[in-house]
Amino acid sequence: AQSVTQLDSQVPVFEEAPVELRCNYSSSVSVYLFWYVQYPNQGLQLLLKYLSGSTLVKGINGFEAEFNKSQTSFHLRKPSVHISDTAEYFCAVSGGAAGNKLTFGGGTRVLVKP
Amino acid sequence: DVKVTQSSRYLVKRTGEKVFLECVQDMDHENMFWYRQDPGLGLRLIYFSYDVKMKEKGDIPEGYSVSREKKERFSLILESASTNQTSMYLCASSSTSRSGANVLTFGAGSRLTVL
Numbered sequence: 049a050q051s052v053t054q055l056d057s058q059v060p061v062f063e064e065a066p067v068e069l070r071c072n073y074s075s076s077v078s079v080y081l082f083w084y085v086q087y088p089n090q091g092l093q094l095l096l097k098y099l100s101g102s103t104l105v106k107g108i109n110g111f112e113a114e115f116n117k118s119q120t121s122f123h124l125r126k127p128s129v130h131i132s133d134t135a136e137y138f139c140a141v142s143g144g145a146a147g148n149k150l151t152f153g154g155g156t157r158v159l160v161k162p
Numbered sequence: 163d164v165k166v167t168q169s170s171r172y173l174v175k176r177t178g179e180k181v182f183l184e185c186v187q188d189m190d191h192e193n194m195f196w197y198r199q200d201p202g203l204g205l206r207l208i209y210f211s212y213d214v215k216m217k218e219k220g221d222i223p224e225g226y227s228v229s230r231e232k233k234e235r236f237s238l239i240l241e242s243a244s245t246n247q248t249s250m251y252l253c254a255s256s257s258t259s260r261s262g263a264n265v266l267t268f269g270a271g272s273r274l275t276v277l
Contacts, residue, residue, distance in 0.1 A: 089270075090271075092252070142263065152204040154203055155204050
């Protein structure tokens with residue numbers, strides 16, 4: 049079965065500082081990778097996705113992620129965060145034996161401080 | 163611009179009650195999903211459906227059932243609610259993708275408290 053590990057449950061960061069959220073997955077076959085964001089009291093929305101091609105993926109709100117097949121990682125980065133980036137971020141994987149089912153990591157809560 | 167609507171944002175029920183959580187999508191998506199979200203555990207798939215009247219168990223189906231009588235509506239049913247079902251429930255939908263690259267659209271969530 050596929051699994052997704054988000055290594056940090058909480059990441060405090062100062063406004064305008066860079067942030068990196070780590071995500072590792074386990075799968076022996078090709079997969080599709082996603083980052084979703086959940087703002088307070090809202091559902092999840094897609095930040096970015098990796099399906100194929102370039103390993104550097106750009107998403108909304110200045111976020112980007114890099115797919116590293118050898119390290120089975122898909123870390124999310126933003127060079128300069130805003131207060132409005134305070135949210136919970138989820139890494140997810142689909143494909144392979146799981147087919148269309150999406151498996152999520154435990155989430156990383158980002159708190160941006162002024 | 164609402165695309166996936168969950169009928170109740172907050173519910174409080176008593177142990178043993180039957181609970182219905184309703185979800186409607188207006189994007190003509192074939193696939194619909196129910197997840198529960200708990201702190202530190204992320205989202206866990208309860209049930210999903212690829213077509214009308216079709217359902218498949220997810221990773222944690224025990225204590226739940228679902229109904230999909232119409233394409234746009236997917237209901238989650240707790241036959242006899244228990245306190246360990248206190249959680250946030252998220253509905254999602256997606257169009258069919260042969261590649262497995264599902265992009266889910268989520269509702270705002272239903273927070274259920276079972277007393």
